[in-house]
Amino acid sequence: MHREGHLEDVYWALRIGLGSTAFLAGLDKFTNLLTHWEKYLAPQVREQLPVSEKTFMYGVGVIEMLVGLGMLTNQTKLASYAASAWLLGIAGNLVLNGDYDIAVRDANMALAAYALARSEGSRKTAAEYEYSGEDTGLESAA
Numbered sequence: 001m002h003r004e005g006h007l008e009d010v011y012w013a014l015r016i017g018l019g020s021t022a023f024l025a026g027l028d029k030f031t032n033l034l035t036h037w038e039k040y041l042a043p044q045v046r047e048q049l050p051v052s053e054k055t056f057m058y059g060v061g062v063i064e065m066l067v068g069l070g071m072l073t074n075q076t077k078l079a080s081y082a083a084s085a086w087l088l089g090i091a092g093n094l095v096l097n098g099d100y101d102i103a104v105r106d107a108n109m110a111l112a113a114y115a116l117a118r119s120e121g122s123r124k125t126a127a128e129y130e131y132s133g134e135d136t137g138l139e140s141a142a
Contacts, residue, residue, distance in 0.1 A: 007123075077117050080113045
């Protein structure tokens with residue numbers, strides 16, 4: 001199999017995995033089936049909220065669902081960059097809350113979302129070269 005086939009597999013694994021995780025985590029902000037999300041808010045964040053913790057989490061859920069849908073549809077690059085920044089913000093909050101293990105996981109997910117955004121750009125560039133008949137160099141790298 002050519003290298004571009006492997007890269008395509010990685011791209012789709014990241015896109016489906018990260019997009020569905022973001023969407024489902026956002027949806028769970030309304031049900032708390034996976035966890036009670038408010039417990040992860042750092043005290044410094046809680047003190048600054050202009051709304052209740054529950055209302056704040058509803059807003060977080062809406063944003064996460066939109067980002068997840070964006071990653072799964074035609075806004076993959078933009079949504080992946082947004083997810084990367086969002087996850088770094090969440091990791092910062094988790095550090096303030098003392099949840100270091102979860103912060104590390106979210107920081108790694110932020111890196112994966114960044115990689116997805118960057119690969120989306122590379123895929124489009126490779127497709128443009130393929131359409132124009134130019135050599136992308138991917139075939140010789142296999």
